[in-house]
Amino acid sequence: SAVISQKPSRDICQRGTSLTIQCQVDSQVTMMFWYRQQPGQSLTLIATANQGSEATYESGFVIDKFPISRPNLTFSTLTVSNMSPEDSSIYLCSVRTGESGANVLTFGAGSRLTVL
Amino acid sequence: GQNIDQPTEMTATEGAIVQINCTYQTSGFNGLFWYQQHAGEAPTFLSYNVLDGLEEKGRFSSFLSRSKGYSYLLLKELQMKDSASYLCAVMDSNYQLIWGAGTKLIIKP
Numbered sequence: 001s002a003v004i005s006q007k008p009s010r011d012i013c014q015r016g017t018s019l020t021i022q023c024q025v026d027s028q029v030t031m032m033f034w035y036r037q038q039p040g041q042s043l044t045l046i047a048t049a050n051q052g053s054e055a056t057y058e059s060g061f062v063i064d065k066f067p068i069s070r071p072n073l074t075f076s077t078l079t080v081s082n083m084s085p086e087d088s089s090i091y092l093c094s095v096r097t098g099e100s101g102a103n104v105l106t107f108g109a110g111s112r113l114t115v116l
Numbered sequence: 117g118q119n120i121d122q123p124t125e126m127t128a129t130e131g132a133i134v135q136i137n138c139t140y141q142t143s144g145f146n147g148l149f150w151y152q153q154h155a156g157e158a159p160t161f162l163s164y165n166v167l168d169g170l171e172e173k174g175r176f177s178s179f180l181s182r183s184k185g186y187s188y189l190l191l192k193e194l195q196m197k198d199s200a201s202y203l204c205a206v207m208d209s210n211y212q213l214i215w216g217a218g219t220k221l222i223i224k225p
Contacts, residue, residue: 001161041217041218042203042215042216042217042218043159043203043205043215044215045212045213092158092159103146103147103207103211104149104161104164105149105159105161105213106161107158107159107160108158109157109158110157110158112156
C-alpha cells in the first residue's frame, strides 16, 4: 500500500491565521482525499483533490475556507484559512489503494490543529 | 438520508471475544469497510466485505448481511493492544464512503 507523509503533525494556531498542511505520497495517485476528524467524532470528507483540475468540495466546505493545491500526482496541500476555535481538529489526507481488490483508503498520520 | 449506526463504546476482557455491530442505511451499496484507529493515530484498514458472509483474517473476522443492512466485526483472543476505536464505513452507489462515528473498545486485564 501507499506510504503517506503528512506535515505538520500538530500545531497550535492563533485565531484569524491560516495554516497549510502538506501531504506527500510515495506513488502517483489520481485522487487525494482530505478529511477532518473533530474530537470524539468520525471522519468527514472535506474535498477530493484531482491533479490538473479544481478540487471537488463536499457540502458545507468551500474553497475560500479550505483552498487545496494539487500540483502533481504525488503531492497536495490543504490550507485552513482564517481559523477559529471551531477549526480545531485532526486533518487527514488519504489515497485509494488496490488492497484486497477494493477501494481501500490509506491515511496519512494526520495533522492535529488547535486554534486558540 | 444515509446513516450508519454503531455502539459508542464497549468494554471487554483480555483473552475474550467481542463483537462490534454496525447497521447501515445508504443509497446503494458497494462494500463495507472496517478500520481500526488507535488514539492519536490515523485509521488503518482491517477488512472489506462486499458479498454476504464471513471474512476471516487472523484474530479478526467481519460479517455482512446486505438484506439486513448489517455487519459485525468479531475480535477473538483479545489483547491489550486491541484497545482502539473501530470505524465502520459503507461505500454507496456513487462510490462515496459514509462513515460511522466509531466504537471505542476498552480492553481490561
